[in-house]
Amino acid sequence: MAETGQAPLFTPLGLLAELTHRCPLGCPYCSNPLALDPRDSELDTATWERVFSEAAALGVLQVHLSGGEPGARRDLVEITAAAHSAELYTNLITSAVGISAQTLDRLAAAGLDHVQISIQDSERGSADRIAGYDGAFARKRALAGEVVRLKIPLTVNVVVHRANIDRIGDMVALALTLGANRIEIAHVQYYGWALRNRAALMPNAAQVARAVETVDELRRRHRGEIVIDAVVPDYYARLPKPCVGGWGRRSLNVTPAGRVLPCHAAESIPGLEFWSVGQHSLADIWNHSPAFNAFRGTAWMQEPCRSCARRDIDFGGCRCQAFALTGDARATDPVCHLAPRHDDVVALAAVQADEPYAYRRM
Amino acid sequence: MSGTAAAIAPDARPRLPRGVRLMHSEAQGGWVLLAPERVFKADAIAAEIVKRCTGEATFQAIVDDLAKTFNAPRERVLADVTAMLRGLADKKLLEL
Numbered sequence: 001m002a003e004t005g006q007a008p009l010f011t012p013l014g015l016l017a018e019l020t021h022r023c024p025l026g027c028p029y030c031s032n033p034l035a036l037d038p039r040d041s042e043l044d045t046a047t048w049e050r051v052f053s054e055a056a057a058l059g060v061l062q063v064h065l066s067g068g069e070p071g072a073r074r075d076l077v078e079i080t081a082a083a084h085s086a087e088l089y090t091n092l093i094t095s096a097v098g099i100s101a102q103t104l105d106r107l108a109a110a111g112l113d114h115v116q117i118s119i120q121d122s123e124r125g126s127a128d129r130i131a132g133y134d135g136a137f138a139r140k141r142a143l144a145g146e147v148v149r150l151k152i153p154l155t156v157n158v159v160v161h162r163a164n165i166d167r168i169g170d171m172v173a174l175a176l177t178l179g180a181n182r183i184e185i186a187h188v189q190y191y192g193w194a195l196r197n198r199a200a201l202m203p204n205a206a207q208v209a210r211a212v213e214t215v216d217e218l219r220r221r222h223r224g225e226i227v228i229d230a231v232v233p234d235y236y237a238r239l240p241k242p243c244v245g246g247w248g249r250r251s252l253n254v255t256p257a258g259r260v261l262p263c264h265a266a267e268s269i270p271g272l273e274f275w276s277v278g279q280h281s282l283a284d285i286w287n288h289s290p291a292f293n294a295f296r297g298t299a300w301m302q303e304p305c306r307s308c309a310r311r312d313i314d315f316g317g318c319r320c321q322a323f324a325l326t327g328d329a330r331a332t333d334p335v336c337h338l339a340p341r342h343d344d345v346v347a348l349a350a351v352q353a354d355e356p357y358a359y360r361r362m
Numbered sequence: 363m364s365g366t367a368a369a370i371a372p373d374a375r376p377r378l379p380r381g382v383r384l385m386h387s388e389a390q391g392g393w394v395l396l397a398p399e400r401v402f403k404a405d406a407i408a409a410e411i412v413k414r415c416t417g418e419a420t421f422q423a424i425v426d427d428l429a430k431t432f433n434a435p436r437e438r439v440l441a442d443v444t445a446m447l448r449g450l451a452d453k454k455l456l457e458l
Contacts (some may be wrong), residue, residue, distance in 0.1 A: 011389050011390055013390070013401050014401075016427075057389075058389065059387065059388075059389025059390055061385070061387060061390065061394060061396055061401055062396060062399070062401065075428070087385075089383070089396040091398065091399060112395075113380075113381050113383075114399070114400075115396075116399070119400055151380050152380065152381065153379065153380060153381035153398050153454075155399065174393045180400065181379075181381075181454045182398055182399075182454065184399075223452055224451060224452045226454075227453060227454050301417040
């Protein structure tokens, strides 16, 4: 069996539902945009219900209930039940702060399939400092215990950067102790808040090389015991990532206020026209909205992408990163060693500073 | 997958763990195995194998049934199914 690579005719597989941008934590690499949707703009329960049923009809199989912190929504159980009724696989992506054991019981009864809990570090003090929230670490451990008690599969997500990259082994050990089936080791990707904190988050080359070796070794050691998925460190890569499996090919993202994006950072690219679930059906947006069609296929590409043998493998890399680093969203992602601006990435990776974080706040 | 996968006990009762399920999707054009933050496409044969992993049937019975249903040599079926189920178990998609 092969992991699905390219779905024919661009049928989406996954929907990231950003239920709210509210979050008690302040992680300096938060994937939410700098301009956060305020509470009074958030979609109501009935609209999410409609979005899920339209998503299922469109072919979506999995919904990722995310945020912000989804536990900040009082109707999280109703929203989860609606996704489950639409026969979607439901995945809760949570900081664990704001989900009580009682709420988790109700979510399990509503059909929740999987929980992902983010953990900022294997050491309490460092973890709470990175999260910008005293006591977060203890609450994460507690909720992880509840998830396992309910026999819901648990993924631990760890975002890796210069403050915790030397403790990957400890973090995998922690995930095993917590009873996780899977750990996601994701190097920071530099958009939005992380771009603002880039120098404070950037690891050095030796740390990155050790991290890659460590992950390989841990995978061998824990084969069959825990699944270790790793996201490569962008700025130290030679080839760009096939971001979101290709623009408008596999996934879509609905913001708290209902705008539908090809990826969570897409609004950082100026000039794109996003449609909203308030005005259009999801199928209409997926098939016809200008933003989704902006970088589909290969016609938009420039050289060296246009004639590259890998153009249908990595799709020229990430459009948001191309824009963030070159000012041109059609440019080759400068992470690629063939990109005219690749040297910029090498130079930026060398800019590292132990400076205070600009925490994500509303 | 190679034929070197470790043997599976004949009386094992393979089953999908909570959080993993097989589903048919018209829009995706066939069978899919849904798992935590992953989706695997299953061809018709893989789907036939996974469908039998209910936690009730023994591994031995599953192999017998597949060999009979597909009129294939039992030894060959045993090797193929062992390799596939071991592969799924390594990915935490199956309990043996």
